[in-house]
Amino acid sequence: MKLSPLTPLVTVTFVIILTAGAVDRARASAATLSGIVAHRAVYDVELLESSDRSGIRAMNGRIVYEINGSVCEGFAVSFRFVTRIETGRKSYVTDQRTTTYEDSAGKKLRFVTRSYVNDQFEREVRGNATRTDEGTNVNLTKPESRTIKLGKAIFMTEHLGLVIEKAENGETFFAADVFDGSDSGDELMATTTIIGKKSTFDPVEKSVGTALLEGKTTWPVSISYFSLNEKQRGESLPVYQVSFDLFKNGISGNLKMIYKDYSLKAKLNSVELLPMSSCEK
Numbered sequence: 001m002k003l004s005p006l007t008p009l010v011t012v013t014f015v016i017i018l019t020a021g022a023v024d025r026a027r028a029s030a031a032t033l034s035g036i037v038a039h040r041a042v043y044d045v046e047l048l049e050s051s052d053r054s055g056i057r058a059m060n061g062r063i064v065y066e067i068n069g070s071v072c073e074g075f076a077v078s079f080r081f082v083t084r085i086e087t088g089r090k091s092y093v094t095d096q097r098t099t100t101y102e103d104s105a106g107k108k109l110r111f112v113t114r115s116y117v118n119d120q121f122e123r124e125v126r127g128n129a130t131r132t133d134e135g136t137n138v139n140l141t142k143p144e145s146r147t148i149k150l151g152k153a154i155f156m157t158e159h160l161g162l163v164i165e166k167a168e169n170g171e172t173f174f175a176a177d178v179f180d181g182s183d184s185g186d187e188l189m190a191t192t193t194i195i196g197k198k199s200t201f202d203p204v205e206k207s208v209g210t211a212l213l214e215g216k217t218t219w220p221v222s223i224s225y226f227s228l229n230e231k232q233r234g235e236s237l238p239v240y241q242v243s244f245d246l247f248k249n250g251i252s253g254n255l256k257m258i259y260k261d262y263s264l265k266a267k268l269n270s271v272e273l274l275p276m277s278s279c280e281k
Contacts, residue, residue: 028106028161032168033071036161036250038274040066043255043266045083054261058086063266067157067250072279074103075157092118100181106158107131111181112142125185131155136179138186146186151228153177153188160250167195167219167246177228189225189239196220201245201253212271213247221246 047059061083069075079098084091095116102109112126127140136150154162159178166174174193201218224238240260245253255266 028158028165030071032165033157033161034279035164035248036067036075036157038068038276039249039251040064040272040274041251042269042271044269045081045264045266048256048263048265050262055087056085056262057088059083059262059264062269063255065252066274068274068277070104070277070279072104073277074101076101077157095119098182100156102155102157106155109155109179109181111185113182113185125181125183127181127185129155129179129181136188138179138181140185148186150179150186150188151177153179156180159191163193163195163221163223163246164248164250166193167198167221168248171195188228190228191226192224194222196222201247212273213251213253217248218245218253220244 041064043063043065045059045061045063047056050056050059061081063082064078064080066078067075068077077098077100079096081096082093084093096113097116098111098113100109100111107130109129111128112124114124115122124142125140126142127138129136129138131153134152136153138146138148138150140146140148154176156178159176162176163174172195174195175191176193177188177190179188196219198217198219201213201216220243222241222243224241226236226238241258243256243258247253251271252268254268255264257264257266
């Protein structure tokens with residue numbers, strides 16, 4: 001997947017300057033969230049390009065993404081990203097394992113991320129976050145106990161639901177501050193989302209997994225993530241960008257991830273639908 005040709009980096013940067021601080025605090029509807037299907041998606045990762053400064057000569061790996069739950073019970077997400085990286089001097093394997101649980105009201109989030117290098121444990125970030133009328137309260141328990149008060153934000157499943165909702169309504173731009181507990185678990189990210197023209201998915205290379213998506217409605221989506229700390233200092237370049245084909249049921253097609261010194265592509269290898277939790281008591 002590639003970024004929409006209508007939204008190059010300079011355009012996204014210009015928009016964020018004009019809309020600095022803009023946050024859409026609307027809730028995704030229950031109907032939209034109930035349309036997100038429980039599934040497991042596997043992506044094969046390859047290096048697209050890298051700068052000399054990155055030191056990266058080759059990179060490949062795999063992403064496994066799984067979401068379970070329902071609009072009634074909340075959503076549990078597990079994400080594992082394993083990469084083999086080769087530089088001029090050495091080769092090593094990184095392994096990031098993240099699990100989150102977002103309650104049905106979109107008010108509470110539990111998160112834990114464990115990182116490994118060459119099968120050796122590196123660090124763990126664990127905590128929970130609560131949205132209030134005043135902002136986002138974060139309680140970290142690892143690597144050390146800390147309490148952080150951040151600004152108003154939404155969590156990631158809520159964000160996904162809002163992007164789907166806006167795509168269905170024909171909207172092309174969406175700005176929101178989000179919190180997902182990533183990195184050190186102590187910072188919000190400002191996001192800008194560009195939504196392209198709706199189409200029907202027709203996979204060029206069909207597989208058992210992608211056959212489930214054939215004929216489904218999809219939109220090309222590009223999301224830029226900005227550090228709020230940097231934005232407050234007047235800087236406007238994104239920390240990273242992700243583009244993908246988004247389906248109405250919450251499944252993402254092929255990914256492209258753009259970082260400062262390198263970029264990756266992640267081809268959708270397979271999709272497996274999982275049993276859905278029922279809202280019936």
